[in-house]
Structure formats: structure tokens, C-alpha cells
Amino acid sequence: MTEEEFDAFYATAFPRLTGQLFAFTGDHGEAQDVVQEAFVRAWDRRREFLADGAPEAWIRTVAMRLAVSRWRRARRWLELMRRDPPPEHAPGPEPERAVLVDALRRLPEAQRMAVVLHHLCDLSVEQVASETGAPVGTVKARLSRGRAALARELAPGEGEKEHGRVR
Amino acid sequence: MSDELTRRLRELAEEAEAPPRLPGAGIRAAAGRRRHRRRTTAFLAGGCVAATLAAVLTVHVTGEGTGHGAEQRSSPLAPPGPDRSADRDVPYVTVDLSRQVLAAEGRELPVSLGTTGTPTPTGLMTVTGKETVRLVSGGREASDATRSVRLRWVLELAPLDRTDLAPGEKPKPGTGAYIASALTDEEVAPRDRDTTAGWITLRPTDAAWLYEQLPEGAVVEIVARSTPATPAAPTTPKATPKTAQVTPTTTP
Numbered sequence: 001m002t003e004e005e006f007d008a009f010y011a012t013a014f015p016r017l018t019g020q021l022f023a024f025t026g027d028h029g030e031a032q033d034v035v036q037e038a039f040v041r042a043w044d045r046r047r048e049f050l051a052d053g054a055p056e057a058w059i060r061t062v063a064m065r066l067a068v069s070r071w072r073r074a075r076r077w078l079e080l081m082r083r084d085p086p087p088e089h090a091p092g093p094e095p096e097r098a099v100l101v102d103a104l105r106r107l108p109e110a111q112r113m114a115v116v117l118h119h120l121c122d123l124s125v126e127q128v129a130s131e132t133g134a135p136v137g138t139v140k141a142r143l144s145r146g147r148a149a150l151a152r153e154l155a156p157g158e159g160e161k162e163h164g165r166v167r
Numbered sequence: 168m169s170d171e172l173t174r175r176l177r178e179l180a181e182e183a184e185a186p187p188r189l190p191g192a193g194i195r196a197a198a199g200r201r202r203h204r205r206r207t208t209a210f211l212a213g214g215c216v217a218a219t220l221a222a223v224l225t226v227h228v229t230g231e232g233t234g235h236g237a238e239q240r241s242s243p244l245a246p247p248g249p250d251r252s253a254d255r256d257v258p259y260v261t262v263d264l265s266r267q268v269l270a271a272e273g274r275e276l277p278v279s280l281g282t283t284g285t286p287t288p289t290g291l292m293t294v295t296g297k298e299t300v301r302l303v304s305g306g307r308e309a310s311d312a313t314r315s316v317r318l319r320w321v322l323e324l325a326p327l328d329r330t331d332l333a334p335g336e337k338p339k340p341g342t343g344a345y346i347a348s349a350l351t352d353e354e355v356a357p358r359d360r361d362t363t364a365g366w367i368t369l370r371p372t373d374a375a376w377l378y379e380q381l382p383e384g385a386v387v388e389i390v391a392r393s394t395p396a397t398p399a400a401p402t403t404p405k406a407t408p409k410t411a412q413v414t415p416t417t418t419p
Contacts, residue, residue, distance in 0.1 A: 007191025014187040019180030032185055036194070043198040097179050119169070120176040150172060 001046055010039055013056050020060060024116045025067050026105045034070070038062040060121065061131055068109060103153035111146035114139055203390075206291075260381065262346075262367055262389045264289065269346075269369065271380060276373040279349065281365035288326075288344040288365065289391040294383050296323035301347075319348040320374040324387055344389060348374030 001009075014035060021031035038059045042049045049058050104112055113132060117123045118139075125143070129136045189197070260271040264287060268275045281287040301321040324343040349368040367389075369377060381387075 003191070003195060006195065010191045010194060011187060015184035016180075019182070019184040022183035023176055023180050028183060028185065031183065032188060036188065039194045040197045040201065043195050044202060097182060100175055100179055115172070116176070119173045120180055147169065147172060154175075 001050055006043060006046075009055065013059065014039070017056065017060055017063060020116065020120055021063050021067060023104065023120055024064060024112060025071075026101045030067060030070065034063040034066040035059070037066055057131070064113060068113075071109065099154060100150075103150050106153070107146050107149055110134070111142045111149070114142040115146040115150070118143055259385045260377070260387045262287075262387065264390060265392045269367065269373075269377070271377060276369055276377070279363050279366075279368045281363050285363070285365045287363070287367055287389065289389045290343075291327045292324035292343045292387045292389060293327045294322055294381050294385045294387065295325040295343075297321070297378065297381075297383060298323075299378070319371065320369075320378040322346040322378060322381060322387075327386060344387075346374070346377065346387075 017035045017038075018028075018031050021035055022028060025031050025034070041062055042055070042059055049055055104115070107115065110132070114128055117128045117131060118125065123131065125136055125139050128134075128143075129139045132139065134142070187194075260269060262269045262278065264280055267278055267280060269278050270276075298321045299319065301318045303316055303318050323345055326343045344365065344367060346367045346369065348371045368374070
């Protein structure tokens, strides 16, 4: 990949990936940080990044792992130092979106990743399993529980109906 | 709920899309800086290990081999050990273009560098040739377009880029930078004024000292100035040595 090709790919994929990572992290600044960091690593590991055959998926995977790693560090720090939620780096979403962001944030990390990869990034259950290193059955369970939890938050009363159904 | 969830997630993601905060070149530069830091850390760590080993060996030798006067001296800046291939990326000399100094063996020597039009190449290089005297067309000064000059203590450097080299392949000569003595009747240019056609020139006494210290295969790192963007690959200085007219290499 030449410098020009990398720059073009970066300019095209960065906004899309930032949107996807926002759904995962619920924080604009965090999403931009991890996607940018993933691109820095991608340029340094061009061979690995291109050998994968799906450069955008490679970036997304790295960015998601970075986000998870940051959360874990931040959570330990917050547990020690303070009880307040982390500040927003950018203006929050519209009220309707805010409900979704809030509901996503409340999902356990593994369920949120499965939901975002499957429903937003269009990965099949098998692909999500491959990307997260979890068995297919576990991914199905995470998706089911994640959807049920979101349904309870977003449309109270529908959560039970969704439970156990995996697309 | 599945389709509805997908729709709402996509709307959320589209709304949150943001343009890059840095241009692509900035990302590549950040990756380059990080690679450089890793190499420097590895170099320092390797230096500590080498120093420890040297100390241990010295103690060992003096403890067992008393009376040995015939200590075989090697070049102080030569890579330690018989196998140089493993540590050939370890810089033994660093030229800092920002500070206009060449650092070697704890010494910092002032240097003159290339002008804006004929910048000094940067990057990790290796010494591929040494000549005590060399006739050069164009000179080392940007203004020396037609003049031919005799240079002393010339070290020829070639870029050391493992990604371009096959295993065992040596870097091509003449594709990197040159270090040489300033003319005998001149001093190194003031720090705020670059004068050469891409060459790195030292005071004659410093150049002679460095020439003795650096063996072929030694690594020289030329660190770019921090303000302009770092060139992706080393560039060749405009003053090309006339290899056909090289004067006999006699040590003065």
C-alpha cells in the first residue's frame, strides 16, 4: 500500500469507523482516539494489515480492543479515585439517540460488542465469533441477552418477546 | 426489534461520524516517530546489556589473565562481537539536524548541513565506504556548482532499510549521505546557517577522529529537524563524488 493509497483509505474509512466506535464506546472523543490510534498502528504494520484482506475490519478490531483496554484501565482508575461518570468530549446526541447510547452503555462489554458488530457492522454470528474469539453459541447468547436488555430499555414490554431469538 | 435495532444503530453511527483530526501524513509521521522511539529504546537497552557484559568480561579477564599486555584493540565504535548482522540497526553515531551536532562516544561535534534546496538526507544509514581523500564535483557548498574540490576523511553512507533489502543484501553505495571534513582553512558554519550541498561536514580534527572511529558497517542515524515533515526515504545529496577521479587514498 503506497502512502497515497493509505491516505485515501484513511480519509474514507475514518468517519465510518468513528461512527461505529461511537456506538460501541458512547463517547465521541474516545471513538476518534481509538480509531486514530488504530490507523497509526496499521501504517506501522502494513504487511499484517494488508495480509488480513479486510483492512477496515482490521482497523475496527484494533480500535475496539483499544477501547476495551482503555475502559478497563479507566474503570480501575475511577474505582480508586472518583465516582463521577467520565466527561463528554463532544455535545451529546439527540434525546432519542441519548436513550440508545445510554442503553448501550449499560450493556456488558461483550454483549455490546456482539450487538454492534452484528447489527451495525453487518457481521454474521460466525464472523462475530471469529473476531471476538468466542464460541458461536456464546455469541448467540450474548446477542440474545443484549437485544433483550436493549428492548427493555428502548421499548418496555417487548423484552420478553425477543428473548432467545437470534437472527 | 432486530431490524429496528439495526436501523437505530446505523442512524446513531452516521450521526456520530467525524472527519479525521489529522491528515494521513500526520498518521504516518506519528507511526514513524513511534518506530524511532522503539529503536532508540532498544538501542539504549542493548547498550546497557553490552556495558554490563563488558564489565563482567573485564572483571573476568583481569581476574584470570593477569600479565597479558597484548590487548587487541578494536575500533571503539565498532559493533561488539563477531556477528554484526544482528545489531546492524543499532546507531553508533547520531547526527541531530535540529541541534546541528554529531554525537559519538560521548562527544558532541558541531556540523554544517545541507541548505533548504539541498537538504541533508535523514534516516538510519550505514557506512559503506571510507576514503581519506576524495575529489568531488560540485563541492559540498551549495554555491560550488562548477568547482571540484579535494575532500578529506570522507565517509560514504547508504540508507539502512530492512524492508528494501533481501536477506544478506548490502545497501547500495552512493544512495545516502556523506560525512567529510570541512576545508582545512574553514570552520564549521554557524549553527543558524546551513551551507552544504547535502553533506555533513565537520571540523578537520573532528572529521579525522570520526574517520578513525567508524568502521564500514557502523550505523549512523541522521535525525530530521522536528518542524518540517520527515522525508519518507533518504535522498541523495546533489554533490556527487567523481569516483573515477578519486586521488590516491593516502593517509596524511
